[in-house]
Amino acid sequence: MTELAPVLTQADANLDSSLEKLFDLCRIKSISTDPAFKADCRTAAEWLVSYLQSLGFEASVRDTPGHPMVVAHHAAGSEGAPHVLFYGHYDVQPVDPLNLWERDPFDPAIIERDGQRVIAGRGTSDDKGQLLTFVEACRAYKETHGALPVRVTILFEGEEESGSPSLKPFLEANAAELKADFALICDTSMWDAETPAISAGLRGLVGEEITIKAADRDLHSGYFGGAAANPIHILSDILAGLHDETGRVTLESFYDGVEETPSQIKASWETLGMSTEKFLGAIGLSVPSGEKGRSVLELTWARPTAEVNGIWGGYTGEGFKTVIAAEASAKVSFRLVGKQDPDRIRASFRAYVQSKLPADCRVEFHQHGGSPAIQLPYDSALLNRAKSALSDEWPKPAVMIGMGGSIPIAGDFQKMLGMEALLVGFALADDRIHSPNEKYNLTSFHKGIRSWIRIMAALAD
Numbered sequence: 001m002t003e004l005a006p007v008l009t010q011a012d013a014n015l016d017s018s019l020e021k022l023f024d025l026c027r028i029k030s031i032s033t034d035p036a037f038k039a040d041c042r043t044a045a046e047w048l049v050s051y052l053q054s055l056g057f058e059a060s061v062r063d064t065p066g067h068p069m070v071v072a073h074h075a076a077g078s079e080g081a082p083h084v085l086f087y088g089h090y091d092v093q094p095v096d097p098l099n100l101w102e103r104d105p106f107d108p109a110i111i112e113r114d115g116q117r118v119i120a121g122r123g124t125s126d127d128k129g130q131l132l133t134f135v136e137a138c139r140a141y142k143e144t145h146g147a148l149p150v151r152v153t154i155l156f157e158g159e160e161e162s163g164s165p166s167l168k169p170f171l172e173a174n175a176a177e178l179k180a181d182f183a184l185i186c187d188t189s190m191w192d193a194e195t196p197a198i199s200a201g202l203r204g205l206v207g208e209e210i211t212i213k214a215a216d217r218d219l220h221s222g223y224f225g226g227a228a229a230n231p232i233h234i235l236s237d238i239l240a241g242l243h244d245e246t247g248r249v250t251l252e253s254f255y256d257g258v259e260e261t262p263s264q265i266k267a268s269w270e271t272l273g274m275s276t277e278k279f280l281g282a283i284g285l286s287v288p289s290g291e292k293g294r295s296v297l298e299l300t301w302a303r304p305t306a307e308v309n310g311i312w313g314g315y316t317g318e319g320f321k322t323v324i325a326a327e328a329s330a331k332v333s334f335r336l337v338g339k340q341d342p343d344r345i346r347a348s349f350r351a352y353v354q355s356k357l358p359a360d361c362r363v364e365f366h367q368h369g370g371s372p373a374i375q376l377p378y379d380s381a382l383l384n385r386a387k388s389a390l391s392d393e394w395p396k397p398a399v400m401i402g403m404g405g406s407i408p409i410a411g412d413f414q415k416m417l418g419m420e421a422l423l424v425g426f427a428l429a430d431d432r433i434h435s436p437n438e439k440y441n442l443t444s445f446h447k448g449i450r451s452w453i454r455i456m457a458a459l460a461d
């Protein structure tokens with residue numbers, strides 16, 4: 001068994017040179033979406049490979065039809081230690097508008113901002129600073145004990161900010177090499193500067209587009225109005241019927257696979273200080289929509305939704321036209337939680353629409369993708385070990401949170417490699433990722449490194 005304290009001390013002693021490494025990486029303009037920076041993306045991949053090799057990893061640049069992947073392997077110090085796959089991305093978002101930056105986005109430096117010491121520059125938070133927290137944790141282990149407590153495979157992607165087109169084919173083609181006991185993903189945020197967070201639940205999504213058709217042409221509303229079916233009325237009626245008066249979704253079997261959040265998890269969310277006033281006040285609202293009697297965090301993290309995202313039909317231009325449209329359309333999406341099945345939700349929605357369709361009317365459906373939610377069991381050993389490791393490092397205990405949206409890579413790891421993914425990140429809400437003046441707090445970087453040291457030790461136990 002390797003001792004933890006000297007590794008943490010080593011990471012502290014390394015901090016200045018760890019920062020130099022981060023600055024080096026952040027100077028590389030690896031903007032994946034802009035072909036002008038194609039060579040820079042490769043440079044970043046090569047930089048990572050040679051740095052990982054210097055730490056004793058067997059690392060290589062792996063070509064894809066787009067920007068290359070970085071894959072690296074390192075054995076564990078002892079037999080039988082678990083095997084982790086660590087994921088991060090080395091590409092960054094474009095920097096324009098450049099005139100809004102306080103300093104050159106590719107000349108990273110430590111500056112004072114709002115009374116905090118922060119590392120300023122594109123990619124410092126998303127995701128170069130974050131991925132280096134893990135690499136520097138490995139480095140501290142190597143320098144202290146000459147070994148890692150767990151077997152490590154690293155996958156760094158260079159297309160995360162441009163839709164990850166090469167990722168799925170790469171996972172498929174290299175599944176045997178990348179498969180580990182579980183995945184660690186460092187591309188998310190803390191709850192606040194003192195409270196680390198593990199994202200245990202990510203909502204899934206089903207997208208549907210529907211078009212209701214009635215008469216075989218647009219009609220004069222004076223001549224036909226009152227006698228002819230109006231698709232806009234019919235569509236409105238159907239959409240209005242998606243929720244009952246308590247805010248629940250009315251579709252048959254919609255809540256199959258939805259579990260109540262354990263009361264101790266809900267209680268821990270209560271301690272986060274997120275009130276309805278704070279959450280909704282920030283967007284000019286005051287009363288929660290959706291299911292009654294649930295907190296805003298529960299509504300956005302742990303409950304499914306039905307939302308109309310777009311609706312159109314008839315005449316919407318300048319002036320006025322007394323028309324009864326021949327058709328009306330809407331885009332509808334469902335956020336899923338727990339074990340809700342995207343295919344069954346879609347089928348249930350379509351059956352509902354069909355059942356509400358009056359005589360002479362038709363409906364067309366177009367599907368816009370679907371993915372299930374990801375929910376790690378709250379009693380999972382992986383989650384709970386990481387939780388106590390993080391709680392040892394930060395001023396406040398770690399909290400298991402949900403995420404309203406989805407992180408596709410977590411689903412891909414689960415689906416394609418059969419691995420649970422632990423999402424831990426040290427970014428903060430005010431890091432301005434994707435925007436001018438991106439930063440990463442010095443504490444995020446330093447304590448992030450220390451956090452991975454503790455998590456690796458906890459996983460090895």
Ligand SMILES: [Zn+2]
Binds near residue numbers: 089126127160187
């Ligand atoms: Zn990212």
